[in-house]
Structures are given as C-alpha cells and as structure tokens.
Amino acid sequence: MSTHTTEPTGSSEPTEGAERHGGLPLAALLALATAVFVTSLTETLPAGVLPAMSADLGVGESAMGQSVTVYAIGTAVTAIPLSAATAGWRRKRLLLTAMAGFAAANTVTAVSTDYSLTMAARFVAGVAAGLAWALLAGYARRLAPAHLQGRAIAIVMTGIPVALSLGVPAGTFLGEVLGWRVTFTLMTVLAVALLGWIAAGVPDQPGQRRGAAGRIPVLRVLTVPGVTPVLFVTLVFVLAHTILYTYIATFLDGLGMGGSTDLVLLVFGVASLAGIWFVGARIDRRLRALTLASALLVAVSAALLAVPADSPALVYAAVALWGLGWGGAPTLLQTAVTDAGGDSADAAQAALVTLWNAAMAGGGVAGGVLLDHLGTGSLPWSVLLLLIPVVVVVARGQGFPAGGER
Secondary structure, three states: OOOOOOOOOOOOOOOHHHHHHOOOOHHHHHHHHHHHHHHHHHHHHHHHHHHHHHHHHOOOHHHHHHHHHHHHHHHHHHHHHHHHHOOOOOHHHHHHHHHHHHHHHHHHHHHOOOHHHHHHHHHHHHHHHHHHHOOHHHHHHHOOOHHHHHHHHHHHHOHHHHHHHHHHHHHHHHHHHHOHHHHHHHHHHHHHHHHHHHHHHOOOOOOOOOOOOOOOOHHHHOOOOOHHHHHHHHHHHHHHHHHHHOOHHHHHHHOOOHHHHHHHHHHHHHHHHHHHHHHHHHOOOOHHHHHHHHHHHHHHHHHHHHOOOOOHHHHHHHHHHHHHHHHOHHHHHHHHHHHHHHHHHHHHHHHHHHHHHHHHHHHHHHHHHHHHHHOOOHHHHHHHHHHHHHHHHHHHOOOOOOOOOO
C-alpha cells in the first residue's frame, strides 16, 4: 500500500460541480476508490496464494514472498521521479495510464510460467502503483468542496480495507478452487472495466504548471517540525505489518490452519473496515489517540499470535484486533503528514509514499529471512518489538496532535 504524493498547487479547490451542489461527487469518488482497491489488491494478493504460486513456479515460499517486495520496490524507487516527470500531465490521463499499467502487469503475471518474468511483471505493477498513488488522494481532495475534502479522501481510502476484507479472501478462495492464475486474470478484467468508468465518469483536473509554487524538494521537508516523527512511525509501522502479513498463509500453515487462510483474511478485512469507519468519524478531533490505539491494537494482536496456543479462536480474535488497528492506519498517517507538512504537504507526501513502499519491500525481505532462519514463530515477535518505538514516538506527540490541536 502507498499513499499520494505531489499534487498541483491549488489542489484544495473543488470541482465546479461539487462546489455548486455543496456535496460529494460520489460516482467519481467511487471510481477512485476502485482504483485504490485495484492497487491494494494487486499488491497484497500474493499473500493469500503464496503456497500455490510458489509450487507452480518452482521456488520456495520465502522467494515467492519477494513478489510483494519487488512490487514495493517498483513504487518506492519511481514514485518521486515519476511524480515530478508527470506533474504537468492532466490528472485523468495520468490515472488512465496507471490503470492500463496494472492491466498489462496482471495479465503477464497470470500467464507467466517463469519466476523472473513474474517478478518483472510485479515490478511494473509497482511502478504503476507509484503513478496512481501520486495523485489519488489529492485528486479526491480536488473533486470535493473544502468542508468535505477529508470525507472525500476517506471514501477513496475505503478501497484498501475492501481489498483486504473482500478482495484478498475472495482471491484466496478462487486461487484454491480455480488456481491462482484466475485471480490475476480477474484483476486484469477489473482494471479494464475501471478504465471505462474513469474515462466516462471522473471529471478531469489540470496538472501542475511548470515552475509553480509548491514543488518543494523532498529532503527540505524533513526539517519541517513534526514531519520526521510521522515518517519514522510510517516506516516502522508498515515494516512491522508487512513482515507478518506477507507470510500470513505460511504462518497459518505452521499453526495447522492453512486451509482457513481465506476465512482468516476475511476476518482481518472486515475488522479493517470497522477500523477505517471508526477513524473516519473521529480523525479531526483525536488524531494522536487514534494513532496510538492503532499501534497498540496491532501490538496486542502480535503478542497473542506470538504465544503458542492450539486455539483457532484465539487466532481469529488476534487477527480481528490486528485488522481493527491497521484499518485506519493509512488515513491516520496521511492526515498526520499532511497536517505536519503544512505548506510543504505535497513534498511530505512524496517522502511518505517512498518510505511506505521501502517498508513494504523491507518487510518482505525481513520476513523471508526470519522465516528461513527462525521459523514462522519469529514473525509476530518481530512485529511486537518493532511497535515499541512506534508507540513511544506517537505518545510523545510531535506530528500527532491531540484533540483540538489540528
């Protein structure tokens, strides 16, 4: 998962239709939410079908887990330069280009019988994600009147928990019944359908004028008070989550619950939906408390999963807490870095998208190393240890204001 980066100066201005009606252009926002769904599901889908992909392509599960890593690398190394290179593009053209990239990459993944080709396709999908996440949340902001911009972003971001709650479990189930290639083929079909929806139903917006104000170097934004703590929390929190989530199917196999992966992911995703709903209703007043609760819930979940117990009920309870804590995390971290960045918000978001995907890549690698050398039991312990500094930094408050400070 990533988040948005550079947007044109004046991106807080709503579209004419939204301003006139004083409401939200739901059809357009739902199209953007579906784009978020496609990017999130393409990124995380291998987690649900990892054993099958591994067996079919003739590599170990830790090697196959790098299909998530290489996707994240594709986004991390290209998000900032591609955002700069395409800053002048009209927004609809850029979004259509990104979705076409997803359609092509998922098609290659679905038909490939070669591990190297599959990894190359995953890298291209990550590049497409860098393009998409460079504009999605900012695009949503521009389509809404000023007093509803936060709600517009929340609507678009529901694509993430929907991907987790419905997409990954459904893909896992289809992968078990029809084969993992079918799931990636369906992703192509969805991307092609979305291309038509965007072309017909999403208002266009201009790109950024050459030399426009607001193109602030990313490194300079690190000196803005509050930005660095938010970026640190993002890096470590996402790293912790990814280490376990990438190898969740393998972890469940180790518990004798490999046949329940789709149901476990469904519980995780439904809890994530509840988490994003709860956060969306309160984020304007309780940013610090909500972020702290998010990290603590994931930490409690990791602690429960780290304790050896022959209890599927305990696993389901732990995964529900994990989803509840993680569901609102993308919205919380985006909001925090935007608020902390102030006039440099676009540059702060560019830094966040790069670190987010660097953490995704690092989580895939670190999880694979832990899996190979220490076994599945080490995964939740690593999550728990990583979340300790996250809780400390959020509790200190810089970059995460308490109620009434935003």
